[in-house]
Structures are given as C-alpha cells and as structure tokens.
Amino acid sequence: MKKNIVLAMTTAAVIAALTGCGSSKSTETTAAATTAAETTTADATTAAESKEADKTEAAAAAEGSLKALENVDPNGHLGKVLAAGKLTMGTSPDFAPWEFKDVSSGTTEYVGADVELAKYIAEKLGVELEIKPMEFSAIQQAVTSGNIDMGISGFAYTDERAEAMGLSERYNVNTKKGQGLLVKKELASQYNTAESFAGKKVATQNATLQNKLATEQLPSDVQIQLVTNITDGVMMLTTGKVDALAVSGDNGESLAKTYDDIAMADFMFDYSSEGNVIAVKKGDDDLLNAINEVIVEVNEKGLYEQWREEAVALAEKLGIETN
Template identity: 30%
Template sequence: MKKAIILFMTTILFAGILAACGKSESGNAGDNKTLVMATSADYAPFEYIESDKSDEIIGFDVDLANAIAGKLGYEVEVKDMDFGGLIQSLKSGQADFVLAGMTPTEKRKKNVDFSDIYYTAQHMVISKKESGIATIEDLEGKTVGVQLGSIQEGKAEEINKTVAIKVENRNRIPELIQELKAGRFDAIIIEDTVAKGYLEKEADLTNFTMSDDPEEAGSAIAFPKDSDLTEKFNKELQNMKENGELQELIVKWFGGEN
C-alpha cells in the first residue's frame, strides 16, 4: 500500500515538473500572450516618463509596440533599463524585443536581428550659443558627450579620427544636457527628434545637423537571433505603413511627416 502511494505521488510530482517545463516566459512559445519590450525611457518622444503625471512609460515606440503586438494577439510589458544594456537583455532572454529608437548597425546585427526601418532621423550636435561651435571642425579640442552604447557614440569616435575631440559618455540623455549646461561638456550629439524637445525649453542652446551614412540611418525593432517574431512584426509594420496607421503615430508624436 505504501509503495502504491509513493508511486502515485511520484507520478504526480513528475507530471507537475513536466508541466512547469512546458511554460515559457517569452511570447515565442507556450500560452503566455505577453511580450516583454526592453527600452531606455529617457528618449522623448520615443519613450519617456512624465514623472509629474504618472510612472507610466509612454511615447511613439510604446504606441507602435502596442499596435503591432495587439494585431498579433499579444499584450506588452515595458521594461526600462540603460540603453547600453538593451542588446544584452535580448541575448539573455530578459526581453522579447527592443524598441528604443535603435539604429540597426552592422555591429549590432552580429548579435541580434532587426525589423525593417520604421522611422528615420538625423544626428544633431548641440552646444551653448556662446560656444562658437557651428561645424564639425569647430569641435577640435572639445569635450563631446554621447549616450553610452548609442549610434551617436560611434559617430563621435568617427569624428575623433579626423578632428581631435575628447569623447565622454553617460547612460541617460538628461545627464548629457545637464553636463552641457554645467560646462563639463562643450557639445553633445543626440538624435534631432529627441533634441527638438530640449531646444524648445533651453533658449541658450544652439545646434547643427550632421550628415549620416544612409546605410546606417533610421530606427528598427531588435529581436533575439532567429526569433519568429521578426517576420511577424515586419508583416504588421508593412501593413501599418500601407494603411496609414504608422503615419498617424508619427504625426501624433512628432507633429509632421517623415
């Protein structure tokens, strides 16, 4: 009798273990219908927090994620982290995709897969009006701030090959603005769409736009290598481009066409 009870309990325990193993924390398998989106919520209007109103992460990328995932039958859980850790979050399985105004560079493509481009912007150099900085050449001998792990960090390193500058990085965009205003940076490089909001608030800042490599322009959605979500998201993204939904989001968050 005891042997029968032990055998029965062992069978139940084994079945429970198998059931647990069958569950997935990712939206790619199992019955879980929530996808984890990793982002860096310091990049208005792409993703940011209006701290005086709520702790919710809002923005263009969040709306885009919810729109595409909703069409595929998923809900989205947004996780905020430093930009430099976003690629690793995909590689480690912490996130199903990254939406963070990320440019699909060749270096990043070695570690993750990307969707088609969903938005294109340019790099902008911002400095104080009295700095006299109006061209790349004017940056010589200056300290230039960039966001850690960003495409702008790479651009600054490229500049340094022909125009001697000191490149320093910070984790968050507001930190770059603060360092610039405090005089610890002579200039910073950020995306023009993001820069727009700061330029409207800070009257003592000026800017100029850098030309960009067309092969490394634009923002795309990042996925783990060989994720089945890449093709699914691309299909819905293309539908949104064709039916005007993507343009509606662009007008909502950027106030114009792109």
C-alpha cells in the same frame, strides 16, 4: 327502463366529453411546456454560439491577417509567445516622445510612440504586452540572452547591432535631419568640420549610434563623456561642462527650441541611414517576420507619425522635455 338507459348513456357521453376536454388541455399544456423548454434551450445554444463566434471574431481581429501567424511552430519563439499570451519589451523610458514615464495618475505608466508601436504589435499577435524598463545599454544584453522578446528604444540601424541581433524593417522613417551635435548657440557656425571639435569635450549617451559616430568621425583627441540620458547631456552642455552633445538631428532641433542658448552645429556626421529598428534575439526569425509585417502596415498607414505627435503633446502637458 328505456329512459334510464338513455339517461345513463347521455351521462356517460357527457362524462366522456368532459374527460376528452380535460385530456386536450393537458396535452396542450404539455406541448406548450415542451415548446418553451426547446425554445429556452435553443436560445441558450444560440447565445453560446454567438458568444463563441464573438471570441473567434475578436481573436481574428486581434491577430489580423498576419501571414506569420499561419502554421506557427509551437517550439519557435513566436509559438512560445502566443502560448504564453505575453510579449515582453525592453526599453529605456527616458527618451520622450519615444518612451517615457507618465506618473500623473499616481502610478507609473510607460508611454510614448515606441510604446504605442509595441502595443500595436502585441495587439496584432493577440497577446498582452509586458514592459521591462532598463538602461539603454542593457537592452542589447537582455535581447541576446532571451530575457526579453524584443527591444524597442529608438534603435538606429548599425552593422554591429545587425551582427549581434535580429533587426526589423525600419519605422519612423520620416526623419531627414541626420546626426549631429548640439553646441552653444553663438558657436554653432564655428563648428563646421569634424576638426572643429579637436580637443573638445563631447557628451554622448552610452551604447548609442551617436556615441559610435562621435568616436569614429571626430578627432582622436576629443574627450568623450558618457551620460546616462540626453537630459543629463543637455545640462552638462548648458553649464559648460562639455562643449557639445551628440544627438540625432530631430532631437537636436527639438531641444534647441526648449533651450534658447544651444543649437545644432553646422557640422553633421556622415550618416545616411534613416529610421529606427526593433531588435530581437538572433535566429528568432518567426517573431521577426511577424514584427516586420506589422511595421509595414504601420508605415503604410502613417500610424507612427500619429503616435509621435500624440506623445509630444502628452510630454508637453506633463512638463517633460522632448528629445
């Protein structure tokens, strides 16, 4: 009898032990599964946080540390640009190396030093750039009517433009070659005063600084011939249809290297301003302040000179004449 009791107790103990072992394994399995789930959740959370951090860092990098982006008025022009995620630029893409077309890929791409500047501004604002090509003379109207956010097309500062539009700080300020006229090479030294052009035909691009200077500083009997772009003016000069073409000193010297039979006249217009400006609608001070911050950085880093050199090289590669 005792043997039976002992045997029963022993059997029960064994069963209990075995049951305990099974329970331990089950607990361990459940714990492991819970730990794995927690780890997966933690990893997913970390990945999401990392991705969000990357977005924040990317946005911060894109916007830089522009003071103009602090406390932006959502109802102001800058606020609307940021909300739309897009900055529109008006330009006349017929003025290499500043702005021109690259169609080598089969599609039209707008390139040039001014285009790179516009891209840099958009990048600093954290928005996309939209380029709207148009005639040079149409840009001011597009700016003042609000059809574009800014006009960038080699604009020189003039009092008239400053009255009609908001003008930025100057960029491309390295030019020291003034404003003058291209003439036939053999006659360059003969055109040494404004009076030398009396009765002559002078080509100028419409609505440009050169047009203003030619109209104001050359004799009243000079016949001003308006051209759509500089290339047309050069053709008119080389074929004898006009006696001179009003250009900036930089452009004139560049063109004289391309065309052996033309050169800058000895006479230069009385003009002391240097560099170019960006135009925005009058009163859009918030956008203008942001643009000015970027221009200061561009000037300090010498970025525009780099973009201009790259644009000249690209234009030469594409067989496009530079101004």
